[in-house]
Amino acid sequence: MPRAKPSTSDMITPxxxxxxxxxxxxxWLRVAFAIVAVVVxxxxxxxxxxxxxxxxxxLWSFLLYSLFIVELVRRQKIISKKIGIITACLxxxxxxxxxxxxxGTRTPFFFxxxxxxxxxxxxxxxxxxxxxxxxxxxxxxxxxFSMAAETFETPMGIDTxxxxxxxxxxxxxxxxFVSEFExxxxxxxxxxxxxxxxAAAIQERRxxxxxxxxxxxxxxxxxxxxxxxxxxxxxxSQKELRWDIEGIEDFTRNSMTEIRNFLAGKETxxxxxxxxxxxxxxxxxxxxxxxxxxxxxxxxxxxxxxxxHIERELYYALREALTNVTKHSHASRVEIxxxxxxxxxxxxxxxxxxxxxxxxxxxxxxLGLSGMEDRIKKIEGRLSIKSSPGLxxxxxxxxxxxxxxxxxxxxxxxxxxx
Numbered sequence: 001m002p003r004a005k006p007s008t009s010d011m012i013t014p015x016x017x018x019x020x021x022x023x024x025x026x027x028w029l030r031v032a033f034a035i036v037a038v039v040v041x042x043x044x045x046x047x048x049x050x051x052x053x054x055x056x057x058x059l060w061s062f063l064l065y066s067l068f069i070v071e072l073v074r075r076q077k078i079i080s081k082k083i084g085i086i087t088a089c090l091x092x093x094x095x096x097x098x099x100x101x102x103x104g105t106r107t108p109f110f111f112x113x114x115x116x117x118x119x120x121x122x123x124x125x126x127x128x129x130x131x132x133x134x135x136x137x138x139x140x141x142x143x144x145f146s147m148a149a150e151t152f153e154t155p156m157g158i159d160t161x162x163x164x165x166x167x168x169x170x171x172x173x174x175x176x177f178v179s180e181f182e183x184x185x186x187x188x189x190x191x192x193x194x195x196x197x198x199a200a201a202i203q204e205r206r207x208x209x210x211x212x213x214x215x216x217x218x219x220x221x222x223x224x225x226x227x228x229x230x231x232x233x234x235x236x237s238q239k240e241l242r243w244d245i246e247g248i249e250d251f252t253r254n255s256m257t258e259i260r261n262f263l264a265g266k267e268t269x270x271x272x273x274x275x276x277x278x279x280x281x282x283x284x285x286x287x288x289x290x291x292x293x294x295x296x297x298x299x300x301x302x303x304x305x306x307x308x309h310i311e312r313e314l315y316y317a318l319r320e321a322l323t324n325v326t327k328h329s330h331a332s333r334v335e336i337x338x339x340x341x342x343x344x345x346x347x348x349x350x351x352x353x354x355x356x357x358x359x360x361x362x363x364x365x366x367l368g369l370s371g372m373e374d375r376i377k378k379i380e381g382r383l384s385i386k387s388s389p390g391l392x393x394x395x396x397x398x399x400x401x402x403x404x405x406x407x408x409x410x411x412x413x414x415x416x417x418x
Contacts, residue, residue, distance in 0.1 A: 126172075
């Protein structure tokens with residue numbers, strides 16, 4: 001069953017999420033401005049006496065445009081810089097038409113010039129808001145010096161125009177300063193958040209280090225000492241048993257070295273590339289000699305040529321399946337088959353043990369099947385299991401070689417970019 005792709009909202013960063021919320025707020029604020037303008041004109045129709053058709057067009061089209069932007073923000077998830085520039089220009093033009101058609105400089109909608117200033121300050125800071133304010137002052141000046149727009153014989157005085165222009169510029173500077181201050185504070189908070197996450201990760205690694213050192217590593221060291229003591233007490237005639245104990249000691253020491261490398265943040269590579277069949281031979285030989293199992297390992301071709309990441313995950317998945325055989329199946333026979341094709345690799349492990357009920361969730365979790373499934377999914381493979389009580393178990397893996405390679409290469413590029 002294919003995995004669902006993460007939605008866009010799941011992939012945006014906290015900063016992008018904040019920017020999206022800001023755009024939603026501006027979109028709804030624009031709608032509120034448009035609705036208020038329509039209501040005011042309905043209450044006082046005389047405002048549209050000079051240019052009734054232009055007034056109706058500018059007011060209702062501004063409302064429709066505002067609703068369109070709300071829907072755009074809702075659907076698009078992330079607003080680009082280009083859309084922000086376009087909306088800033090359209091806001092200024094529409095407000096100019098509303099002011100021009102509803103009374104000129106004596107319109108009740110002079111304050112609407114503050115909206116594009118506010119949106120520009122949130123997007124681009126002080127420079128952007130001051131620039132938009134100058135555009136608004138220029139448009140307002142055009143209204144003042146266009147006598148056709150004035151509803152009164154005597155137009156507004158130059159001093160009043162100058163005061164209102166300074167008001168818009170001052171408002172732009174204040175909005176821009178507050179917006180830039182808020183951005184700096186948000187950046188500091190994000191930096192502190194990243195630092196806190198890294199500190200928590202370091203603290204958790206230290207905790208794991210202490211717990212492993214005081215627990216597992218000390219237990220493994222004790223096992224080595226006891227094995228050495230048993231080996232020294234064996235007779236010379238029991239050389240084969242001595243060799244087995246020495247092998248266990250070496251395996252335990254290697255495990256301790258791998259744990260220490262992991263805790264130190266060093267890369268561990270327990271499986272040498274190209275040694276999958278050799279390692280499986282060693283695992284099966286141990287099962288045959290220690291548990292008396294009949295073991296079969298078939299590979300086609302005999303010398304596999306696999307990408308190392310696929311070889312590694314396949315080895316660990318098969319070893320987990322072998323561990324389940326020794327712990328749960330009570331089998332007398334184990335058979336592993338591996339077939340490499342040009343575009344995929346197929347592997348299976350079959351035993352004649354007691355089997356289990358596949359519909360029993362406790363059995364699946366206890367047998368570690370979720371771990372095997374996660375490993376195979378990581379290389380875009382598929383895991384299937386056939387088992388029933390008394391009829392043994394068959395574990396099958398199908399791994400596409402090309403998809404697995406692309407998956408790992410993509411992960412490697414991501415890590416290198418980070």
